Amino acid sequence: MIFSKIKEAFSGKIASIFKSNSQDIDEAIDQIEETLILADVGITTSTEVCDNLRKKLKKEDNITEEIVNNLLKQELISILNKQEYLDDEDVDKKVILVVGVNGVGKTTSIAKLSNIYKNMGKKVMLVAGDTFRAGAREQLQIWSEVAGVECICGADNADPASVIFDGSKQFIEKDYDVLICDTAGRLHNKKNLMDEIEKIKRTIDKNIETCSKEVLMVIDATTGQNAVEQAKAFYDKTSVDGIILTKLDSTAKGGVVFSIINELSIPIKYIGIGEKIEDIRKFEPKEFVEGII
Ligand SMILES: Nc1nc2c(ncn2[C@@H]2O[C@H](COP(=O)(O)OP(=O)(O)OP(=O)(O)O)[C@@H](O)[C@H]2O)c(=O)[nH]1
Ligand SMILES: [Mg+2]
Incomplete structure (x- = not known):
């Protein structure tokens, strides 16, 4: 697995945050934000991701770890998709x-x-x-x-x-x-x-x-x-x-x-x-x- 080291820094923590805070979703999101900052995502971007995550979770009745994970993934992917990734190797010169x-x-x-x-x-x-x-x-x-x-x-x-x-x-x-x-x-x-x-x-x-x-x-x-x-x-x-x-x-x-x-x-x-x-x-x-x- 290419990203095993990064995964260690990120994901295990998010699962455990969610489990220990299952009663209080706001607190869990605060801790997710902290984890993102510690993983070098930066304060501005981490805040943006978590604000969006919070808004989306408000619409969910039954919040599970899977839902949080999937929404977090969606938010992170949408940040990365703000840029276009061109397949431009095959140019003449x-x-x-x-x-x-x-x-x-x-x-x-x-x-x-x-x-x-x-x-x-x-x-x-x-x-x-x-x-x-x-x-x-x-x-x-x-x-x-x-x-x-x-x-x-x-x-x-x-x-x-x-x-x-x-x-x-x-x-x-x-x-x-x-x-x-x-x-x-x-x-x-x-x-x-x-x-x-x-x-x-x-x-x-x-x-x-x-x-x-x-x-x-x-x-x-x-x-x-x-x-x-x-x-x-x-x-x-x-x-x-x-x-x-x-x-x-x-x-x-x-x-x-x-x-x-x-x-x-x-x-x-x-x-x-x-x-x-x-x-x-x-x-x-x-x-x-x-x-x-
Ligand atoms: N593990 C790992 N090491 C890398 C990777 N890319 C480069 N390195 C190592 O990083 C060290 C520096 O690589 P260089 O390509 O010489 O770096 P550079 O930017 O040209 O260095 P300067 O010309 O001195 O500024 C070498 O030991 C490389 O083997 C990578 O993707 N993974
Ligand atoms: Mg060099």
């Missing part, structure tokens, strides 16, 4: 810029994406835009060999925008289908680094005109509510199109998904569920909620 803070799983996710596109029969090129961290280029190169795709690297400490510029040129000249750009991890509150990512985005926009472009932000699901701040900051600089939420196989509670979608209106595109190249899935709202409650 595409450039993907991958951004995020340090160590969240950007490079690993790029390997996973390159594998998805390669398996669709696309000609994939990776660009090692992380010229900052020692070993970053080699890490991407190794993954490119695992996936069997091309990898373009720049010189040590080269300006990342210039490496990505070179990658963009080769992508066009050699008629590749998919270009995926790695970038160095950066803290969302470091202005110079955030300006740099804006410049990288501009370089791509200026040099590649006629194809679909996407900024994917990688978020480590173990980060909790701080992930919302990160996403806001990256969105301001690069207008993030979608999120890859990694490490959902670990101790992540995963609730931050709801805040990101509800409060920032950014869709989650993929989830990372392990360290291997095939450990990536499309984000499916219903499956996600069924998996945790």
Whole structure:
């Protein structure tokens, strides 16, 4: 079961809350709200979910645990369905810029994406835009060999925008289908680094005109509510199109998904569920909620 860890944090508790409070439904809902907040769903979203839950339960005569569970699931699914989830891998040409803070799983996710596109029969090129961290280029190169795709690297400490510029040129000249750009991890509150990512985005926009472009932000699901701040900051600089939420196989509670979608209106595109190249899935709202409650 993919979400077994998240399920532990969420569902057992809801059942026990309901049992111990079966006389007082308001108190049970208050405790459900608390559980949602503890699972990183965030205060605004947890309150919204529980207000709706309370209204719906008022209409029920005989409230059972099953009814509460089903209504809670419906509320959570409807939050996730506020976003549209597009099946847009099968475009002719595409450039993907991958951004995020340090160590969240950007490079690993790029390997996973390159594998998805390669398996669709696309000609994939990776660009090692992380010229900052020692070993970053080699890490991407190794993954490119695992996936069997091309990898373009720049010189040590080269300006990342210039490496990505070179990658963009080769992508066009050699008629590749998919270009995926790695970038160095950066803290969302470091202005110079955030300006740099804006410049990288501009370089791509200026040099590649006629194809679909996407900024994917990688978020480590173990980060909790701080992930919302990160996403806001990256969105301001690069207008993030979608999120890859990694490490959902670990101790992540995963609730931050709801805040990101509800409060920032950014869709989650993929989830990372392990360290291997095939450990990536499309984000499916219903499956996600069924998996945790
Ligand atoms: N369990 C688990 N580990 C993951 C997942 N995705 C990435 N990792 C691990 O997280 C660690 C960091 O991954 P990287 O891909 O190097 O992260 P990064 O964002 O590129 O890191 P920097 O370039 O240093 O900012 C590695 O040990 C990965 O194996 C995932 O979905 N699940
Ligand atoms: Mg990296």
